[in-house]
Amino acid sequence: MLLALLLAAQAAVPGQATELRGLWVVRTGMVSPAAVDQVVDQAAAGGLNALFVQARGRGDAFYRSRLVPRSELLRNQPVEFDPLARLIERARARGVAVHAWVNVLLSAHFTSLPPESVVALHPDWLMLSRSGARTTPPSDPKGLLRRIRQSALADGDVEGYYLSPAAPGVAEYLESVVRELVREYPVDGLHLDFIRYPGPQYDYSSAALDEFEREQGGGDRLGLPAQRPEAWNDYRRERLTRLTSLLVRTARAERPQLAISAAVVPDRATAVSQKFQDWPGWLASGLLDAICPMAYTSDSRLFRQQVRDAQDQVRPGQAVWAGVGAYRLDVAGIVAKIREARAQGASGVVLFSHESLGLAQFRQLREEAFAGAAPLSVPAGASGR
Secondary structure, three states: OHHHHHHHHHHOOOOOOOOEEEEEEOHHHHOOHHHHHHHHHHHHHOOOOEEEEEEEOOOOEOOOOOOOOEOHHHOOOOOOOOHHHHHHHHHHHOOOEEEEEEEOOEEEOOOOOOOOOHHHHOHHHEOOEHHHHHHOOOOOHHHHHHHHHHHHOOOOOOOOEEEOOOOOOHHHHHHHHHHHHHHHOOOOEEEEEOOOOOOOOEOOOHHHHHHHHHHHOOOOOOOHHHHOHHHHHHHHHHHHHHHHHHHHHHHHHHOOOOEEEEEEOOOHHHHHHOOOOOHHHHHHOOOOOEEEEEEOOOOHHHHHHHHHHHHHHOOOOOEEEEEEEHHHOOHHHHHHHHHHHHHOOOOEEEEEOHHHOOHHHHHHHHHHOOOOOOOOOOOHHHHOO
């Protein structure tokens, strides 16, 4: 099994091939056959053995889907071009594992909204901020979208439109997206990202407020969250955990050997109390095989602390793959973070992102951090469908 191979890195010494050496591949690496080939070849040249490929970026698909619209970034490509299929084939030939990276709740940019987007089709599925809930008539979809955009301008963490896990139909839709993806493509892992709230001022959507009011036995619908803040925070955490559990169960039912990971906010207190992403609880309940704390800081002390804290939360058989903010660092800085992650017991690293490195930098990484790397074995079960 791939997962067993990856987790064996917990006992590995630096330089052994069982260490996960990953790279997040964002949408720009999927827009053409040449882009796909380049990202795989450069990663292999760098001694990397796992690619986390953004299959669903902003509610769009970089794979063939009956449920998710093809990305607008592929509009100039022939319809037969399937970025994910091409990448898997090329990565297999190089002995590189492929994890399907899915942005779960973040589903569209503010700047463009194709008519077939899930956001355009279902504005009632969106999260609202508290200010948006106060000023937007629920029966006005265009006004709803406008208010969401306006309220987000003051919040740098809100990158677009987020689906609400409380809205009827959302969980079922996302479940069907995950099921189709892992059923149709022989990926080695499923990587969940943006499975968090944008911040504590979200989600004041009608669906969430109505459900919370029912759970609390009535009261002032909009005032209840402020009146019962602990219960309100618990409600949002539970809602997100319920969605995570559904997606994980679905993925494992389709492909039992799948390694399931999540990109998580590295500071536990912030993750749990501000983003309602209870990843320590997800680990404790066995939902995840691995976490990727997004420890993108350039501060070495803080990086060590975040990786060590994540490592303290995993149970036997689970892994920490430390997220390294390559976009903030030169190669020497990346190498230093890789060594620090190893020193804290991490089972591997994932670099963000492919856009931050060229062929010369990848080769330097191989020489200085990943010397002697060999490909990870690809399990027969992962390509069984």
